[in-house]
Amino acid sequence: MCDSTQNGSYDENLHIASIFVVFVGSAAGILLPLLPEFILKNNISSYKEVLLKNLTFYCKWFGSGVILATSLVHLLFEAFNTLSPNCINLTYEPLSPLIVLGSLVIVLVIDFCLARLMYRKRLKAEQTIRDSNVIDDGREQEEKNEADLKRIQKIQAHTDIIIIESGIVFHSVIVGLTLGVATEPGFIALFIAIVFHQACDGLAIGSRMAELSYKGKRLQQVIMIVSYALITPIGIAIGIGVKHNFDPAKVSTQLAIGILDSIASGVLLYGAIVDVLAKECFGTGGPTGKPGLLEASNMDVASAFGALLLGAGIMSLLGHWA
Numbered sequence: 175m176c177d178s179t180q181n182g183s184y185d186e187n188l189h190i191a192s193i194f195v196v197f198v199g200s201a202a203g204i205l206l207p208l209l210p211e212f213i214l215k216n217n218i219s220s221y222k223e224v225l226l227k228n229l230t231f232y233c234k235w236f237g238s239g240v241i242l243a244t245s246l247v248h249l250l251f252e253a254f255n256t257l258s259p260n261c262i263n264l265t266y267e268p269l270s271p272l273i274v275l276g277s278l279v280i281v282l283v284i285d286f287c288l289a290r291l292m293y294r295k296r297l298k299a300e301q302t303i304r305d306s307n308v309i310d311d312g313r314e315q316e317e318k319n320e321a322d323l324k325r326i327q328k329i330q331a332h333t334d335i336i337i338i339e340s341g342i343v344f345h346s347v348i349v350g351l352t353l354g355v356a357t358e359p360g361f362i363a364l365f366i367a368i369v370f371h372q373a374c375d376g377l378a379i380g381s382r383m384a385e386l387s388y389k390g391k392r393l394q395q396v397i398m399i400v401s402y403a404l405i406t407p408i409g410i411a412i413g414i415g416v417k418h419n420f421d422p423a424k425v426s427t428q429l430a431i432g433i434l435d436s437i438a439s440g441v442l443l444y445g446a447i448v449d450v451l452a453k454e455c456f457g458t459g460g461p462t463g464k465p466g467l468l469e470a471s472n473m474d475v476a477s478a479f480g481a482l483l484l485g486a487g488i489m490s491l492l493g494h495w496a
C-alpha cells in the first residue's frame with residue numbers, strides 16, 4: 175500500500191453507484207445462508223427441505239474456507255506489507271507479527287475462560303446427578319445446572335461469531351476505503367472483486383449465524399446483519415469524501431492501518447482455526463454441540479473439504495485485488 179500512487183481518472187458517479195452495488199452484494203451474501211431458517215418455518219416438500227439443508231451445509235464449509243483465507247491471504251499479508259521496513263521506519267521491525275500474536279493470545283484467554291466456566295458447570299452437574307440418586311430435589315438441581323450450562327454454551331457460541339464478524343468488519347472498512355479512493359485504470363476490476371469479496375465474507379458470517387438460535391436475540395442478529403451490509407458502503411463513502419486528502423503513504427495512516435490489520439488478523443486467525451475448523455472437524459463442542467465431521471459419512475467429509483477448499487480458493491484469488 176505504501177508505494178501506491180493514484181494519478182488516474184476518477185469517475186465520481188461510478189464510485190457512488192458502487193456504494194449501492196456493494197451494499198446489495200454484502201446483504202445478499204450474509205442473508206443467503208439464513209434463508210433456509212426462514213423458509214423452513216413454513217411447510218414445504220421434503221425434497222425442498224433436503225435441498226435447503228444441503229445449502230446450509232455447503233455454505234458453512236465454503237464460509238470456513240473464506241474465513242481462513244481472509245485471515246491469512248488478506249489480513250496477514252496486508253498487515254505485514256503495511257508495517258514492512260520498506261514502508262515505515264520501525265525501531266522494532268517485526269511489529270506486525272507481534273501484534274498478531276498479542277491479539278491471538280487475548281482472544282484465546284477470553285475463549286478459554288468461557289470454556290473453563292462451561293467445563294466446571296458440567297462437572298458440577300454430573301456430580302449432582304451422582305449424588306442425587308434420583309431424588310426429586312436432585313432432579314431439580316440437575317435441571318437448573320443443565321439450564322446454566324446451556325446458557326454459557328450459548329454465550330460462548332455467540333461470542334465466537336462476534337469475534338469473527340469484528341475481524342471481517344474491520345477488513346471490510348479498509349476494502350471500502352480502498353475502492354472509494356481508487357482511480358482508473360484498475361477501478362472496475364477492484365469494484366467487481368470487492369462485490370464478490372463482500373458476498374463471500376457475508377456468506378461466511380451468515381452461515382455461522384444460521385447454526386445458532388437467535389430467539390430472544392433478534393435485535394442482536396439484525397444489528398450484526400445491518401452493520402455488516404453497511405460497513406463497506408460506509409468505507410467507500412468515506413473514501414469518496416477524503417479522496418483528495420487521502421495519502422496512503424503517510425506514516426500515520428500506514429501505522430494506523432497496519433496496527434488495526436494486525437489485530438484483526440490475529441482475531442480472525444484464532445476464529446478460523448479454533449472456533450471454526452477445530453470445532454467443526456473434531457467436534458470439540460461447536461455451536462450446535464454436534465460431534466463435527468468425525469461421525470459424518472465419507473461422502474459428507476469429501477463434500478465438506480471440497481467446499482472448504484473452494485471457499486479458500488476463491489477468497490485467495492480475490493486477494494489479488496483486495
Ligand SMILES: [Zn+2]
Nearest residue numbers: 248349371496
Ligand atoms: Zn480482502
